[in-house]
Amino acid sequence: MTKKKSIKNWVNKHSKDRYVKLSQTENYRSRAFHKLHEIQEKYTIFKSSQNILDLGSAPGSWSEYVSRNFKEKNLVAIDLLDMKKIKGVHFIKGDINKLADRSQIYAKMNKADLVLSDIAPNISGIEDVDQANFVEILESILSICSDLLKINGVLVMKFFIGSSYDFSREKLKQSFSKVATYKPDSSRRSSNEVFFVCNGYKD
Ligand SMILES: C[S@@+](CC[C@H](N)C(=O)[O-])C[C@H]1O[C@@H](n2cnc3c(N)ncnc32)[C@H](O)[C@@H]1O
Numbered sequence: 001m002t003k004k005k006s007i008k009n010w011v012n013k014h015s016k017d018r019y020v021k022l023s024q025t026e027n028y029r030s031r032a033f034h035k036l037h038e039i040q041e042k043y044t045i046f047k048s049s050q051n052i053l054d055l056g057s058a059p060g061s062w063s064e065y066v067s068r069n070f071k072e073k074n075l076v077a078i079d080l081l082d083m084k085k086i087k088g089v090h091f092i093k094g095d096i097n098k099l100a101d102r103s104q105i106y107a108k109m110n111k112a113d114l115v116l117s118d119i120a121p122n123i124s125g126i127e128d129v130d131q132a133n134f135v136e137i138l139e140s141i142l143s144i145c146s147d148l149l150k151i152n153g154v155l156v157m158k159f160f161i162g163s164s165y166d167f168s169r170e171k172l173k174q175s176f177s178k179v180a181t182y183k184p185d186s187s188r189r190s191s192n193e194v195f196f197v198c199n200g201y202k203d
Pocket of ligand 1: 030033055059063097120121
């Protein structure tokens with residue numbers, strides 16, 4: 001298949017996707033908010049969460065989802081990329097793997113009830129490299145949890161199933177009393193994306 005044809009196929013498939021259509025009609029910045037909505041419907045993660053951290057937040061549909069549906073929450077968001085302003089969201093442009101950038105988070109929020117991560121490291125296509133990047137992200141997230149997540153707090157973290165899946169799940173189980181792996185309906189079947197939904201932070 002020529003490059004032009006494969007781009008056209010991707011565009012056709014993408015524009016037919018009912019979740020993309022819904023994102024457009026509901027005026028969200030991306031389709032990603034559906035995944036968070038499904039996670040909320042199944043695990044009610046926002047009910048008792050006042051202070052929320054959104055890691056890898058750009059372009060911002062998860063932050064929009066929280067700010068529209070759960071007003072009164074205190075939300076801090078961080079991304080390597082810029083994110084257009086969202087009412088009530090404190091945005092930091094930074095890298096969660098860097099200590100200096102992590103301390104900017106702590107300056108804005110010192111205790112969190114809920115940590116969300118939709119971070120997808122750049123995919124190289126080389127399995128070992130991509131899984132190692134996810135493990136680095138996991139280590140950074142666990143370090144952030146150790147600094148600010150309240151006991152019994154919740155973490156929701158994106159992961160791509162691969163060779164480090166078992167290791168990563170076991171690592172999370174050391175810090176949380178319950179770790180579930182969830183694939184939202186709005187996550188493409190062809191992708192190996194899943195979310196770890198971790199309850200009961202133990203430190
Ligand atoms: C799938 S997008 C997030 C989409 C977002 N949840 C939304 O609803 O709009 C993943 C984001 O993770 C960010 N990212 C990747 N590595 C990061 C890192 N080390 N620190 C902060 N953000 C990172 C990327 O820049 C990208 O914007």
